[in-house]
Amino acid sequence: MIITALDYKTAQSALEFVEKIDPSLTRLKVGKELFTCAGPALVEQLQAKGFDVFLDLKFHDIPNTVKGALEAAASLGVWMVNVHAGGGRRMLDAARAAIPVAGEAGGTRLIAVTVLTSMDDDELAGVGVKNTAQQQVEVLAQLAIDQGLDGVVCSAQEVGLIRSIASSSFLTVTPGVRLATANVANDDQRRVMTPTDAIKAGSNYLVIGRPITQSDNPLDTLKTIQKQISS
Numbered sequence: 209m210i211i212t213a214l215d216y217k218t219a220q221s222a223l224e225f226v227e228k229i230d231p232s233l234t235r236l237k238v239g240k241e242l243f244t245c246a247g248p249a250l251v252e253q254l255q256a257k258g259f260d261v262f263l264d265l266k267f268h269d270i271p272n273t274v275k276g277a278l279e280a281a282a283s284l285g286v287w288m289v290n291v292h293a294g295g296g297r298r299m300l301d302a303a304r305a306a307i308p309v310a311g312e313a314g315g316t317r318l319i320a321v322t323v324l325t326s327m328d329d330d331e332l333a334g335v336g337v338k339n340t341a342q343q344q345v346e347v348l349a350q351l352a353i354d355q356g357l358d359g360v361v362c363s364a365q366e367v368g369l370i371r372s373i374a375s376s377s378f379l380t381v382t383p384g385v386r387l388a389t390a391n392v393a394n395d396d397q398r399r400v401m402t403p404t405d406a407i408k409a410g411s412n413y414l415v416i417g418r419p420i421t422q423s424d425n426p427l428d429t430l431k432t433i434q435k436q437i438s439s
Contacts, residue, residue, distance in 0.1 A: 210403075210433060211262055211381070212426075213237040213417030219246035223253065225421060231258035233430040235287060237415055239264045251284050260287035262381075262415075266321050268292035271302035278306035282316045288381075290361060293320035293348035300355035310358065317379065319359040320352040322366070325384035342366055346373065353378065364406035364414075371410045382406050383415040407437045 212234045216222040222242060236259045238251060243265060251261050263286040267274045274291060281289045291303045300320065307318045322345040323332070329340045337344055345366045350373060352360050359379025362370060367380045384401065406414055416433070423429040 209413050210234040210420075210430060210437075211237050211413050211415045212420050212430070213239065213264075213383075213415055214242055215239065215417045215421060216242055217245060218242075219250045219253070222246070222250065225426065226254065226257060226259065228426050229420075229430060230427060231260075233427075233434060234420075235260040235262060235413075237262045237264050237417075240266070248284055251286060255285065262286070262288040262290075264290060266290055266292055267303070268295045269299070271295075271299045274299050275302040275306040278303055278318070282307050286316055288317040288319060290319045290321055290381075293322055293352050293360065297351065297355060300351065300357060304356050309356070317358045319361060319379060319381055320348065320357050321361045322348040322352075323362070325363045342369060345369065349373065359412070364401035364409050364411050367406070367409040367411050379412045380410065381413045381415060382411040403433050404436050 210233065212229070214222045214225065214236055216225065226236070236254055238261055242250065243263065251263065254261050263281050263284070265281070267277050268291065274295065278289060289307070291300065293300065303318060307316050310317050323341050327341060332339065332341060332344060339347065345362050346369055349360050349362065349370050353374050359381060360370060361381045361383065363384050364382040367382060370378070370380050401409070403414055403416070420426050420429050
């Protein structure tokens with residue numbers, strides 16, 4: 209399934225974009241910039257248009273603060289929300305306590321960011337992490353598994369690794385997805401993969417931003433990606 213990243217600076221721009229697409233083809237990701245500008249009201253407007261919302265705020269703070277923030281996020285009825293696995297065991301425990309485990313009938317999914325797809329081995333070393341990106345992803349993914357989270361955010365390049373240590377129900381959400389034919393640079397992404405290769409690797413959800421939002425016809429682009437991954 210595709211998650212379209214709404215990398216816009218205003219609610220108006222985001223709402224103008226979603227009028228061009230179909231909620232049956234994609235869920236939506238609202239990140240820090242857009243949420244800071246537009247707040248919960250935008251989330252509610254997107255949901256009213258039939259879209260499931262992934263609130264991508266990457267909470268990382270002391271356990272009680274994260275718990276309160278997640279309770280507020282869940283009260284909005286968002287489909288998915290995330291924290292940084294690097295916050296540690298007690299923070300993840302508090303996060304899990306804030307959001308009941310989602311069942312088949314619905315509920316908010318709680319996932320953890322492992323290593324940002326903008327980072328590589330050299331950048332990790334620069335902040336004192338001795339592990340490679342892949343090794344650090346494994347450490348943090350295992351922590352998320354142990355603390356009962358629903359999944360992780362990781363590069364599609366590490367999905368095979370996650371699949372080797374997690375149950376089949378454990379979700380993998382993969383940013384850094386780039387179309388093979390897209391006229392867009394990797395920008396700040398370092399560990400990238402095409403949609404087809406990401407699905408072959410075992411990704412559950414592909415987070416795709418600029419290749420869709422900067423497309424001349426985003427609806428057609430979504431349909432094309434869906435055809436690629438369905439085949």
